Amino acid sequence: MQRRSFIRLAGGGVIAAATAATLAGCSDAYPTQALEAWRGPGPQADLRRWAVAHAILAPNSHNRQPWLVDLREPDAITLHVDRERLLPMTDPCFRQIIVSQGTFIESLVLALRERGQEARVQLFAQGEFKPHAVDDRPVARVTWTAAEAPATKDPLFGQLLRRHTAKVDYDTSRAVPPQTLQALQTALTDPGVRFGATVETARLETLRTLCWESARVELLTPRTVMESVQLTRVGPDEIGRHRDGISVNSWLPRLANAVGAFDRTNPPAEGSTAYKQMMGRFEGHSRTAMGFVWLSTPTAQHTAAGTMRSAEVQAGRAYMRLQLRATALGLQVHPMSQAPQEFPEMKSWYDQLHQQLLGKPATEETVQMFCRIGYCTEQQHTPRRPVEGFVRTA
Numbered sequence: 399m400q401r402r403s404f405i406r407l408a409g410g411g412v413i414a415a416a417t418a419a420t421l422a423g424c425s426d427a428y429p430t431q432a433l434e435a436w437r438g439p440g441p442q443a444d445l446r447r448w449a450v451a452h453a454i455l456a457p458n459s460h461n462r463q464p465w466l467v468d469l470r471e472p473d474a475i476t477l478h479v480d481r482e483r484l485l486p487m488t489d490p491c492f493r494q495i496i497v498s499q500g501t502f503i504e505s506l507v508l509a510l511r512e513r514g515q516e517a518r519v520q521l522f523a524q525g526e527f528k529p530h531a532v533d534d535r536p537v538a539r540v541t542w543t544a545a546e547a548p549a550t551k552d553p554l555f556g557q558l559l560r561r562h563t564a565k566v567d568y569d570t571s572r573a574v575p576p577q578t579l580q581a582l583q584t585a586l587t588d589p590g591v592r593f594g595a596t597v598e599t600a601r602l603e604t605l606r607t608l609c610w611e612s613a614r615v616e617l618l619t620p621r622t623v624m625e626s627v628q629l630t631r632v633g634p635d636e637i638g639r640h641r642d643g644i645s646v647n648s649w650l651p652r653l654a655n656a657v658g659a660f661d662r663t664n665p666p667a668e669g670s671t672a673y674k675q676m677m678g679r680f681e682g683h684s685r686t687a688m689g690f691v692w693l694s695t696p697t698a699q700h701t702a703a704g705t706m707r708s709a710e711v712q713a714g715r716a717y718m719r720l721q722l723r724a725t726a727l728g729l730q731v732h733p734m735s736q737a738p739q740e741f742p743e744m745k746s747w748y749d750q751l752h753q754q755l756l757g758k759p760a761t762e763e764t765v766q767m768f769c770r771i772g773y774c775t776e777q778q779h780t781p782r783r784p785v786e787g788f789v790r791t792a
């Protein structure tokens with residue numbers, strides 16, 4: 399019933415008048431309060447809140463912003479996972495959520511350094527989470543001391559307010575020069591996180607196909623696609639209210655939503671407009687990849703030492719630096735996290751990805767980030783919740 403009204407609407411005519419009335423008063427504009435974090439905090443703000451205000455701009459899976467900071471200890475920031483903000487269907491081991499703690503930590507460290515403070519990051523001081531689990535123990539306790547004068551600022555800090563993940567097709571007429579890969583790699587400072595990259599035509603085609611085929615698995619598995627559907631925020635009102643998730647502000651979904659035809663309870667039906675748009679978007683992103691970069695960590699060594707979760711955090715820190723360097727170079731980096739996901743239906747693509755990128759199974763080395771690279775025009779930032787929402791009060 400709902401879908402029928404949507405299709406009639408997409409065809410124009412009958413519902414147009416009612417829809418116009420429903421949308422009356424809605425602005426086309428993106429809600430500005432959802433983007434205010436990108437203006438950065440004022441210079442006079444308290445050091446810890448100033449640093450946290452930069453850290454919440456970090457990339458993170460599905461823009462869940464899964465961070466809670468405890469500021470009750472003076473001169474320290476203790477980071478916990480916000481367990482209300484997990485992605486259990488697509489990220490059943492919570493690996494991407496932990497990688498997203500790393501991006502936050504690296505931003506925090508860059509911000510503290512900008513204010514002349516050298517950070518010390520103590521990971522999992524009360525022990526690491528088990529595989530398939532996160533709990534309330536801290537991910538990191540960050541403290542700092544004044545850097546010896548003159549403080550060495552990191553130029554990557556200057557990219558924090560500019561960085562974004564562009565989720566559009568890339569310009570296929572513009573190749574990524576091989577030397578750009580080297581320039582990206584120099585941003586990485588942790589020898590424990592391995593970098594790989596390719597712009598070779600033959601390899602590109604194989605990896606584009608792997609991206610698209612693995613995306614189809616996520617999109618055609620009801621419980622994994624529903625995780626995204628339920629996090630989709632359509633139109634200025636929803637975007638402004640949630641300030642997280644997947645923001646959609648184009649007119650067709652907004653129109654569908656306005657007449658109650660954006661179904662949040664079922665996967666988009668095969669052949670429907672929503673289905674075609676969803677599939678088309680993922681295929682376009684995959685097919686216009688102009689290169690790929692990936693980050694990996696040695697598995698056996700970390701498993702033996704009980705440091706798998708620390709490795710995930712370190713990969714997140716490295717990814718943050720990589721994307722900031724890319725921003726400085728005018729290059730886009732877009733994670734394509736489907737094939738590296740651990741849910742059972744993805745298994746054959748997960749295995750193929752590890753063979754394609756590393757020539758070894760995940761039991762030896764784990765792909766932590768797999769991203770396409772290329773060029774496009776600058777896109778809009780994604781929303782962030784207000785800083786106070788990240789501060790733990792109890």
Ligand SMILES: Cc1cc2nc3c(=O)[nH]c(=O)nc-3n(C[C@H](O)[C@H](O)[C@H](O)COP(=O)(O)O)c2cc1C
Nearest residue numbers: 457458459460461494497562563733734735736780
């Ligand atoms: C661990 C991780 C995994 C991600 N995986 C994907 C992905 O599979 N597809 C995608 O479109 N974006 C992915 N992203 C990018 C996030 O969606 C993006 O960072 C988030 O929406 C916030 O937007 P921003 O980076 O523009 O600030 C990932 C980011 C991280 C840190």
